[in-house]
Amino acid sequence: MTMCAAWMRHSFQHVGKTATHWFPGHMAAGLRAMQKNLRRCDCVLEVHDARVPFIGRNPQFKYLAGTPRILLLNKADLAPTPQPEEKEAIMHECLPNGELVYSDVLYISCGKKQADVRQVMPAVLKSIGKDVLDSRQHLRLLIAGMPNVGKSSLVNTLRSVLANKRKCARTGDRPGVTRTVQQDVKIHDDPPVYILDTPGVMIPDLDNQDHAMTLAMLGTLRDELVGEEHVADYLLFSLNQLGIFSYVDRYRLDGPSDNIDVVLAAVAKRIGALLKGGEHDTLRAACAFLDDFRRGRLGPFHLGFNPPHMTHAETFTCASTSVAAASKSHQQQQHQQQQQQLDAGDDGMAAFEAALHTTATSSKPTKKRLQREAIKRHDARRRSRGHA
Numbered sequence: 001m002t003m004c005a006a007w008m009r010h011s012f013q014h015v016g017k018t019a020t021h022w023f024p025g026h027m028a029a030g031l032r033a034m035q036k037n038l039r040r041c042d043c044v045l046e047v048h049d050a051r052v053p054f055i056g057r058n059p060q061f062k063y064l065a066g067t068p069r070i071l072l073l074n075k076a077d078l079a080p081t082p083q084p085e086e087k088e089a090i091m092h093e094c095l096p097n098g099e100l101v102y103s104d105v106l107y108i109s110c111g112k113k114q115a116d117v118r119q120v121m122p123a124v125l126k127s128i129g130k131d132v133l134d135s136r137q138h139l140r141l142l143i144a145g146m147p148n149v150g151k152s153s154l155v156n157t158l159r160s161v162l163a164n165k166r167k168c169a170r171t172g173d174r175p176g177v178t179r180t181v182q183q184d185v186k187i188h189d190d191p192p193v194y195i196l197d198t199p200g201v202m203i204p205d206l207d208n209q210d211h212a213m214t215l216a217m218l219g220t221l222r223d224e225l226v227g228e229e230h231v232a233d234y235l236l237f238s239l240n241q242l243g244i245f246s247y248v249d250r251y252r253l254d255g256p257s258d259n260i261d262v263v264l265a266a267v268a269k270r271i272g273a274l275l276k277g278g279e280h281d282t283l284r285a286a287c288a289f290l291d292d293f294r295r296g297r298l299g300p301f302h303l304g305f306n307p308p309h310m311t312h313a314e315t316f317t318c319a320s321t322s323v324a325a326a327s328k329s330h331q332q333q334q335h336q337q338q339q340q341q342l343d344a345g346d347d348g349m350a351a352f353e354a355a356l357h358t359t360a361t362s363s364k365p366t367k368k369r370l371q372r373e374a375i376k377r378h379d380a381r382r383r384s385r386g387h388a
């Protein structure tokens, strides 16, 4: 049984699948180009956010099977120290034919702290194997991953750390910066190694709304499609469910709250976000709240940490069992928190095209409609709060 504190919501009111559906044309085209390029690549580097090791990985990348694939859990600086069973569980993931999905799993960081990227090359060479290495004059790696997980940052970091060359890939703290498969970039001199940066690809038919909103919180989806205040509300819901109350001190609240209006008012006060007439600018406050979380200012943590045997709801249940007590001593909690710091080839191509076709012919909402709905939701929320 879930034991929620009296002030805490038991469940989150999702806005519906339409808001979290984002699969523009450049992603479908990017996937096709990745599949084509796969034939000339020796290893796939799948980049994912270390804060969500088990959820949000794109099942579409199964079409990149047949080539050694290494999972790089990036932004490890924003996640707690990984637990050994986490890597173990990921390493045991299998394709339907019993083949292991990943030949290795590495935790890296390409932000300000460029930690552990040196372990990438030895892992690549080991995964490719001596026979293939001996037969190649140079190696080519393909990057794959969801949007905004740090793929282009990885290209730049590898290039600077391993080859001492200037960065060349465009990066940005929003999803959809890289829109086409890029040209070969040299990241290592001996042996010569080239890398292909690719556009982030969202899961085209993501049904699980908790997972979709968790990805939205991490900035994998465009905020304006889901609605900044709605994503901020899910962030607050998740923090409370997981017993993480670092926001209380940061925004000088009297105690934990599950009311997004209360929290956004406190954020607005802290950053001086006021509209004409002195009202709080809740939109700016929501963006600041999300930014604080995404940059790790609310602490390092795992979201949706569901080992395979646990659903997201169960993860929340476990966390919320301790929340009643935690709400009384949120500072203690905060202190604790701070302490933990398919077959490639023609068959694959046919299945891949079929999957893309299914996606393209499904009742896909148009971008304009999504935006109109997001704006409507935003306006309705503002009206319900008495904004003009």
Ligand SMILES: Nc1nc2c(ncn2[C@@H]2O[C@H](COP(=O)(O)OP(=O)(O)OP(=O)(O)O)[C@@H](O)[C@H]2O)c(=O)[nH]1
Residues within 6 Å of the ligand: 074, 075, 076, 077, 078, 108, 109, 110, 111, 112, 145, 146, 147, 148, 149, 150, 151, 152, 153, 154, 170, 171, 172, 173, 174, 175, 176, 177, 178, 179, 198, 199, 200, 201
């Ligand atoms: N804290 C931290 N930030 C990172 C790390 N790697 C990348 N970032 C930041 O994450 C944001 C996204 O980085 P990009 O490299 O543009 O991500 P991408 O996966 O190429 O994104 P798309 O091209 O949109 O798919 C940027 O603001 C980076 O500075 C990391 O290891 N730690």
Ligand SMILES: [Mg+2]
Residues within 6 Å of the ligand: 151, 152, 153, 170, 171, 177, 178, 198, 199, 200
């Ligand atoms: Mg990019």
